[in-house]
Amino acid sequence: MIKNNYSPCDETVRARIHERFNVDSDGIKRDIEIIREWIRQQSHLPQDIQDDDFLEKCLLRNKFRVEHTKEKLEKYYSLKAISANEIGRIRSALPIETRLTILPLPVLTDKMERIILIRTNNSVTDDEELIMRSFKYTLCTSEYSLRCDYSVGYRIIQDFEGLTYEQVKKYAIALGSFPKSYSNAYFARIAGVEYLNVPPFVEAFLKGVKAVLTAKMFSKISVHKNFESLHQNVDKAYLPPEYGGDLDTSMDELLGKWNQEIESNVDALEKVIVSEISNESLRVGEVKYNEAFGVDGTFKSLALD
Template identity: 40%
Template sequence: MDAIQVTNDEIVKVRKHFKVKEDDIKRDVKIIIEWLKQQQHLPKIDDENFIERCLLRNKFRVEQTKQKLDGYCTLRGVHLNMFEDWKSIIPSRELTITLPLPKLTPTLERVIIWKLRSSDPNDYDIVSIVKYNLLLFEILIRNDYAVGDRFVADFTGHTAATIARNNPLIISKFLSLYQGAYSGRFVGCDFINAPPFINLLLSILKKLLPSKLYGRIRIHKDLKSFHKVIPKECLPHDYGGDLDTVENLIAKWDKVFEHNQPVFEENLKIVSNENLRLGTNKPSDMFGVAGTFKQLNLD
């Protein structure tokens, strides 16, 4: 997969980072598959590749992975409206860029760039942005092999009007799905080209994010500072890096989305049947589906 690359050597290093061996992973995958078979409310999931990557995104902790697989089926079922019109999403035509970069960093992180294409606030649609991002994570959770996600928010073109269009409820739903359904491992977010009014967004995020995650946000005054965190060999040409341009890199994702159309269609059927769930717990009790991201277990 050209859009994101992971070498065999990097897979070995990621496993070493989490102190796990291949035999241990195979054993735990089988344990989880057997557990899934016993959950009446969950659909059949026997994709070993998918389950291994869920384990990875949960530090290879079996019980935590079980919870997140339940969350994957449950939260996506609760928020099916966030997956509407998925067939119309073409990455290179979206008015906001979300771009996972092809190379892992030396610390084995996947860098994901967020950037506007249009500074017109009328073009800024947070719901469309979230729908696009969720499809990306459907792909990443099945194909990536990184220790975590490092986001880069490029504020070029942002105005106070565009930032004001960030609906806290929609952002909170995305964060709940990212962490509760897609086992998101947020290792940090680097702000570049931040405007003077960035405090407006920070005030929103401070209310939504647990203090541990909020503390992982860094604001860079220039590229020199930015390159200390993410080296040039991992960055697009637009940011003084050695990779291709952002536009050329995002164009590769058009083919990825096209290739994954059947996968998206099948994946959206992988939801829980709450009528068959044993016990008295409801999805809202377990996952905070109303958007209360701070209630989720974080690591």
């Protein structure tokens, strides 16, 4: 069982989130039962393993829209099934072992968003095996968030300090051999992306991205030259001191606590990643898999809204 000792949700926050989406406990219970009945009719999906809390979190990630939640659950179980055996042979790295540190901050903002800090850890020397284990760690983080996090969405702070073009190239090449179906299996709502210490090669990339993203999606991306600019989008009350914030806990302390959380759950997380999947031999009808876009090409991994 996956346990959340890092950032448990209190009832006050839960009530505020319910109020924001204009839902109540009775309505949520009704929607959960609708989804359960739908799952019972899908013989290829895992049966009787989804607890109410998990299904409520899935509803939350889809603004409590039942049909959207059904689609995302179908994708979640079916895409994981494509490469379960392959991904099961990779042992996850722990947060302190990865070159690219992914650190959820334990305190929600006043908008009930979860801040995710991503930065380079140059004390780690990675080889091909560790890179693959680091990719597996991102799956563990995604699975943990899906099972444990209760927030309205994620605000990502990507700090590029110390990241070189050669490192990016090395990871991009390795990513080509990592099962794409898994990266598309997880779903989340992204409230905003904050880029900090952006090198010239990333600035050039962003200019190219602007041409293919919608105006709404691109408006969620902000580039900051300093902490003062960052604090305009992310109140320093929620940031550690290394980012000019007011939190009493340092990055090293936060990373230590997060590492302990993942280490205590890693066996359960890895089991869920590869075992709670669809059984395609029981599927009624056909489905076309597209590793770039999901099931029948109709799904998107992230929602920026």
